[in-house]
Amino acid sequence: MRDLWTRLDAAVRRWIKDPAVVLTVRATVAATIAYVVAVQLSAEPAPLTAPLTALLVVQVTVYSTLTTSVRRVNSVVVGVLIAVGFSAVVGLSWWSLGLIILASLIIGRFVRVDEFVNEVAISAMLVLGVTRLASQAWDRVLETLIGAGVGLAFNFVFAPPVWVDTAGESIEDLARRARHLLLEIAEELGGPAPVEEAAARLHEARRLDQAIADVDGALRQAEDSLRLNPRISEGLLSRLVLRTGLDTLEICVVVVRVLARSLTDLAKRRGDEELLFPRDVAVSLEELLGHVGGAMVSFAVLVSTQVSRSAEEAESRLASELGAAWASRERVAQQLLSHVQADPTAWQLYGSVLAEVDRILDELAPEHRSRRLMEELDRAAVANRERLNRLGRFAGLRRLARGERFRGSGQDD
Template identity: 40%
Template sequence: MSLYPTDENLLAPLTALLVVQVSVFETMRTGLRRVGSVVAGVLLAMAFSMAAGLTWWSLGVVVIISLLCGHVLRVGEFAPEVAISGMLVLGVADVSGTAANRIVETCIGAVTGVFFSLLTGSSTWMQPARQAVPALASEMRHLLGQVAAEWAHGAAPERKAAWGKRAHRIHRDIGWVDKELALAERTRRLHPGTRDGSPARLRLRSGLDSLRSCASAVQTLCNALAWPYGPDTFSTDFTARMREVLLYLGDALEAFGLLLSAPGEDDAVDADQRLRHLLARASEGRAALAGEHRARVTSDAATKQLHSTVLACIDSLIRDLRRPRVPPGAA
């Protein structure tokens, strides 16, 4: 049984296939662009049909204006659909009937796609962000381990430059994860019956902000250690203690990533306890570094600035990893 008179009702299922995305929010946005492109093309065709009818030049003008309208309306990949709808409607005898059928079919397909997205399970919405967070934290840990090993043995300038590039790439990837998480959050708000305040989601959101700040601190630290400085800038004891602190912070970052992505509360409790232990050891090492810094009196302003920057980056990492967040077991 058909809701409208047409022999081949292919536009509705095709629209449903085109608009379905991985989230309800993206499906609704894609559906609106699809419907908008079809309506724009149909209206243009009807206007030219009443003004000039079907001629070679009216068809060409409809195509050109339709493509321009598609870009003005920002319908994205559906910009050609404006011209296609215009040509199909303009080229038939029953313009009004064909126009109405095309709009109705498109709307039915878009609504079907949104309805299908609402029926799909919501457990996968957070998966991209939840899987990316521990990977990014592990990448930061490997970077700090690399810095600790190479800097302690006098890294070459090209190796120091590679630290900064790698840190910049991590910071950029965190921005991508933040977009994925924001998309999942919008989808949850559009889906009926979901709890928007689950501890796992709140922990992931608050922790991701901390992880972004950590990435900025790591990038600043890599740039600071890449500065050209003399052989007496850092003492042997300072260098050895610095290496220990960086390793502790790297392990703490990995534990922090596991805490943010923990699927269950038991896993989150274990990761939180390990994180607290590692931060305590890192804080002890930072206190020893401050003592080395105070004991090494120097009149060189550049050396003082370099020491202060390194200590400030370590302080920032410890502070961000200790930032208040939703604790395991919180409702």
């Protein structure tokens, strides 16, 4: 019975952390509230535009809700203005309907409403087709504002979850998959390596490379959840830590694919019966790739850990794995050097394997991570300074214009 409750609790926790479940619940509640408010304020007997707008604008993050609300309201207002303008010139007919749809879609592209371009034409058609044009236009705009306002208020009062943990889990999963692939490659180094098996590892590396897009989507959602969220005080730093961490792992995954390509080429040269590497080199390489995979996982845990104590433990593990990897790398280099002197034809592929391992270890080095993080912080500070300067110049122009009006009114007196 206790085991059943444990599994049930774990399932509930997974559901609570699922963005789809969170969005479903939040959108349903916000749309219902928007309808109740619109019934009180709108003259329409069934003001369904308000819950529809709330349904569309309520997202899993405050930032995406705000941007969606602005685009939604903008599309409806533009559509209503187009309908009012057309109604003053032409009535409703097949050619005027086609003309208003064309104009709405074109204007929607220029006003940057993105996915709500069709909403411009829909609003214009609905308003143009009613007899009480002015009243219907105002009601539609009012209901849209109510829905957008309720959606925004709902997300600010009941702040949505921060999806940093979900993004961190995706980053760690990517690193663990890369480590698993390196271990599979390492197990095949000491024996005959059929080209088919080496090609299969290369295919897995390519699939791992493609999985980065899914992790990037989870990270973008986490970045949005940190923007404008009242729960977060250091959102910029958290975003940059995750982003630079994913960039580093992306480079490492690409290098793993290149490593798999080099080993596939070496397998083609060796043939199905010949050993891929000499026995002593294969043992050292297996140890080296194990440390490299462990360093990637430790790095992923480090960038996704929010608690300082856990971060210190992850950093210590990363330093230990990197130290062991560099020691193994030097041993492999000495062994390969002796074998290359006996068989010079293999020096290029041997050297490429070492170069690819070096690239991964360099990317995972703490000093490299700190340098990239500082560069991103400096870039963000410069962008923020430029934004503040633009706002300051705009405010200065407004003060100057206000002063000119004041002096002009004084001269008239």
